[in-house]
Amino acid sequence: MENCTDKQHHKHFAIYKPYGYLSQFINNGQKQNSKKLLGELYDFPEGTMAIGRLDEKSEGLLLLTTDGKMSNHICSSGNVEKEYYAQVNGDISMDAIELLKKGVEIGFEGKKYTTTPCKASKLNAIPKFPERSKKIRDDRHGPTSWVSITLKEGKFRQVRKMTSAVGFPTLRLVRIRVGGTYLDEMKAGEVRELHTL
Missing domain, CATH: 3.30.70.580 (Pseudouridine synthase I, catalytic domain, N-terminal subdomain)
Known part of the structure; x- marks a missing residue:
């Protein structure tokens, strides 16, 4: 480049x-x-x-x-992949993962916007990240799960809006990759x- x-x-x-x-x-x-x-x-x-x-x-x-x-x-x-790991509220369902993959309707700049198809999968193990300065609620308040979402677009707060749109709001969001x-x-x-x- x-x-x-x-x-x-x-x-x-x-x-x-x-x-x-x-x-x-x-x-x-x-x-x-x-x-x-x-x-x-x-x-x-x-x-x-x-x-x-x-x-x-x-x-x-x-x-x-x-x-x-x-x-x-x-x-x-629009060709560079960005991969995120999101800890979401609840045990995310395969139906919700499929919806994320296909594209969901979110609000963007006061209008409705449908996200482009993306890669999404539920993580089988909890990823190891440094402890966050502000604590996240623990599982005594209900289960959480982790999902990987890979996008080629990047609207404002897009991953958070996407997981909320399928009923599993994001509690913690960590970008793990940009391109290679x-x-x-x-x-x-x-x-x-x-x-x-």
Whole structure:
């Protein structure tokens, strides 16, 4: 994706964005003055931007780059898979998984939107992630389950809206993959410099 001259100038990073952080470097308004920002986690070079976003309550893999063309390609091509693990309220049914795969109707920018077909499956084992700073309710309040959802689109809070639409609201959301880059066993807040994206 890069030519030789780009490799010498641009930097790319993978970060495990922790719960409670915004996917940005500066505050855009008075309400956000107390919010935690990515720049608090690492001394990124000037001009570094997040490729896409994870909302404040979501965690996991966030790619960053100093290459605006690369960021635009990943965000707008519609060909780059993004895989999420979602802990949902309740023991998700196979019927709900099938609905997720086919596409569900969600609200987006004040209108109804039907998501494009995607990959979805129930996880047989609980994934191992760092403990979240804000506790999730435990199973004494009813069962929870984990689902993998892989999208090529990324509407605002899409995975959360999708699981709610099939009756299993998301309690915890962790992005584990963007294209061929994986979260692996990174710790919350950890930053790795990548040689390529």
